[in-house]
Amino acid sequence: MIRTTGLTKRFGGLTAVDGVDFELGQNELCSLIGPNGAGKTTFFNLLTGTLAPTAGRVEYRENDWVDVTDDGPHETALRGIHRSYQITNVFPTATALENVRVAAQAHGGNDAWKLWRNVSAFGEYEREAREILDRVGLGDETDTVASTLSHGQKRHLEVAVALAGDPDVLLLDEPTAGVSSDAIDQLVELIRNVAEDHSVLLVEHNMDVVMDVSDRVAVLHRGELIADDDPVAVRENPDVQRAYLGGYEADGDGSNAGGNDTGTGGEPA
Template sequence: MLLSTHDLTKKFGGITAVDGVDFTLEKGELCSVIGPNGAGKTTFFNLLTGVLEPTAGSIEFAPSNPEGDRRDDSVIDITAASPHKTALLGLHRSYQITNIFPTVSVRENVRIAVQAHRGRDSWQFWRNVGAFDDHIAEAERILQRIGLTAAADRPAETLSHGEKRTLELGIALAGDPDLLLLDEPTAGVSSEDVSQVTAIIEDIAADHAVMLIEHNMDVVMGISDRVAVLNQGELIAQDVPETVRESEAVQQAYLGGYDPGGVDAGSETDADDGGESGVSAG
């Protein structure tokens, strides 16, 4: 087990956004979270990363490096942990809307993220950035992995939208997290670039656990080890893609009319789902 929730609940006044969710993610698993707009998907991610505190329930995480100096299977209660704490523990996240440092280079965007996850180094503001050779080296490795080495010296604002989404994946990879939570990674990406972003996610999933919120059902059904379905805050199904696709409850709640290779089951962002903008490790 890498991540688990028990009876996880979040209420906003009289509205229950996440309703008693019991969920477990295994190490190395790629799990997609789907559901109609307003189903509670982004609120669920916000709870996992400490952006929101649960009304009830608990969250446990088993990071590979819980103290920064050892690697074991310690299980940590992160129910009340801050976004900064969850990020340092190895739970990183990207958000629905692209937000990077537009005027600095692609390389510098990743290097800053690497430094932010290096503990004490992140507070050494007055040290010459050229001294952080290991940070730069890690940034270069990440850029090579996501295919942006050739764009390393370009200002990030000059990238195409698909390249910016790819850069976000690189930023989320900084610090070698145990788990990446990706909120609609293909949102706004042109059809010809979706396959590139998808290929990068699959590559990342080869050595990281990944959870993603995604409306493109071809992506979900094509790359997921497991699909979890939220509807009105409740987890109504979680299984392999083929079983979820055939579920009558899921068809009624979300997938009715899904045609492989056709129109997405839902292309809007979760405007009613507590959606957040920007990119953050936590």
């Protein structure tokens, strides 16, 4: 659904993403891992048009492969590439329903914002928002103000906002960050559910989650893609062990967050 060829981003003399060739298939869940500073967030920003690459190409599969390298965030979102963020990014004073409805409306094209439309015309966006909230387990929280939701519920709401507008590709940036161990299982089930009908690229430091949900795992280190394989092969890869995992062993309770998490390279995460 989305692929890169020779994707590179330099900030002055610092290369944050270095010649990455990558492809995410239809309804595939791939986790992108690596130490802090490996270039993961920069890579996300290049895929969504938040940053322009120094070199290389980003392509998105519609009927055929389309070059979206020069598309901005709004254009990539309208094409069907949506993302969540490391830090919870919702309207805190709006209800859960309002957050998702506004996101659905934002992906509804220019007519969605015409002030002279009859209010009943926005019913389609409210219906979509309610369906999404039901899907992410927040169907009973439609009228709850976002700031009063638990941290785990806010993470679910972030996924709901990202699902608005029916994207084909979903980029989830550390969805379990700060979530209690009790709530992680619910998030994992949500991620699995979403991956049934979306292509998902997941940045995640909790290695138990990564090994549990991923079809593939790609590893960035100092901006370079050093591994891209099934979870077992990546876990046993000596280069990955040295660069990141550092003797990772599954805990079985979702609490193991991986090995060395202080690598050097491009930007944080």
